[in-house]
Amino acid sequence: MAYDFHSDSAYYLQFLSENARRSILPFVASHLPADPAAWRVLELGCGEGGNLLPFAEAGAHCTGIDLNKLKIEEGKVLMHDWVAAGRMELYAEDIFNPEITSQFTGQFDLIILKDVIEHIPNKDKALLQMRLFLKEDGLLYIGWPPWRMPFGGHQQIADNKLIKVFPWLHLLPKSFYVGILKLAGEGKAAVDELAEIHDYRVSINQMNRLYKQTGFKMVEELHYLINPIYEYKFKLKPRKQLGFIQALPWFRDFLTTSCYYLLAKSDK
Numbered sequence: 001m002a003y004d005f006h007s008d009s010a011y012y013l014q015f016l017s018e019n020a021r022r023s024i025l026p027f028v029a030s031h032l033p034a035d036p037a038a039w040r041v042l043e044l045g046c047g048e049g050g051n052l053l054p055f056a057e058a059g060a061h062c063t064g065i066d067l068n069k070l071k072i073e074e075g076k077v078l079m080h081d082w083v084a085a086g087r088m089e090l091y092a093e094d095i096f097n098p099e100i101t102s103q104f105t106g107q108f109d110l111i112i113l114k115d116v117i118e119h120i121p122n123k124d125k126a127l128l129q130m131r132l133f134l135k136e137d138g139l140l141y142i143g144w145p146p147w148r149m150p151f152g153g154h155q156q157i158a159d160n161k162l163i164k165v166f167p168w169l170h171l172l173p174k175s176f177y178v179g180i181l182k183l184a185g186e187g188k189a190a191v192d193e194l195a196e197i198h199d200y201r202v203s204i205n206q207m208n209r210l211y212k213q214t215g216f217k218m219v220e221e222l223h224y225l226i227n228p229i230y231e232y233k234f235k236l237k238p239r240k241q242l243g244f245i246q247a248l249p250w251f252r253d254f255l256t257t258s259c260y261y262l263l264a265k266s267d268k
Contacts, residue, residue, distance in 0.1 A: 016050030045116035
């Protein structure tokens with residue numbers, strides 16, 4: 001893979017949890033009940049559970065779900081103490097499984113969706129399911145890289161040294177993009193993943209339409225010129241987006257490396 005942390009679950013979990021502790025938790029905490037012990041938090045696409053760790057440390061009861069069974073099994077090992085204490089549950093499951101739907105409906109104060117929405121094909125269906133899982137006053141956090149930002153195609157996961165640092169390459173028509181990936185020697189798994197992201201991409205304007213259509217309203221939003229997680233990946237200090245850039249629809253996507261949205265249920 002492009003970076004060592006992609007193959008080191010323990011290290012990857014460590015910097016994910018530090019990023020969540022310093023940027024996600026403060027972003028949502030003031031909108032939740034004062035006592036974290038009362039929080040029920042669900043993360044979808046949780047991987048090994050790194051984003052959940054700061055919430056468990058704060059006292060919340062945490063649940064993670066991911067389709068990747070290997071990541072969940074690794075997470076159960078890495079999060080053994082929290083799982084054993086009954087403070088964290090990790091499931092290798094599909095959110096549309098009827099048993100999960102029955103178990104999760106109306107249960108959560110907060111759902112975390114971090115760097116996942118761009119991998120989901122039927123976003124409207126998924127958001128409606130998340131809405132179902134929330135308590136009436138529950139909140140949905142979505143953090144994602146807008147499609148047109150320099151690495152919105154996740155090409156940094158490529159093995160080829162030029163491909164992984166080539167900004168905006170993913171904006172080429174899909175057939176050209178896939179052809180270049182293959183010429184660069186990328187394996188089938190990487191090509192398929194990058195092509196899938198090309199299909200499932202989401203811009204800021206698309207997200208704004210999507211959350212309204214699925215029965216959510218904005219509580220708080222934060223746009224970043226430099227994504228907070230880049231501090232751990234690339235030693236770059238986080239920077240909030242400049243106001244005049246954020247105010248420019250479409251153009252802002254090119255220079256906004258991450259968006260944080262906190263959404264509540266609206267009257268549909």
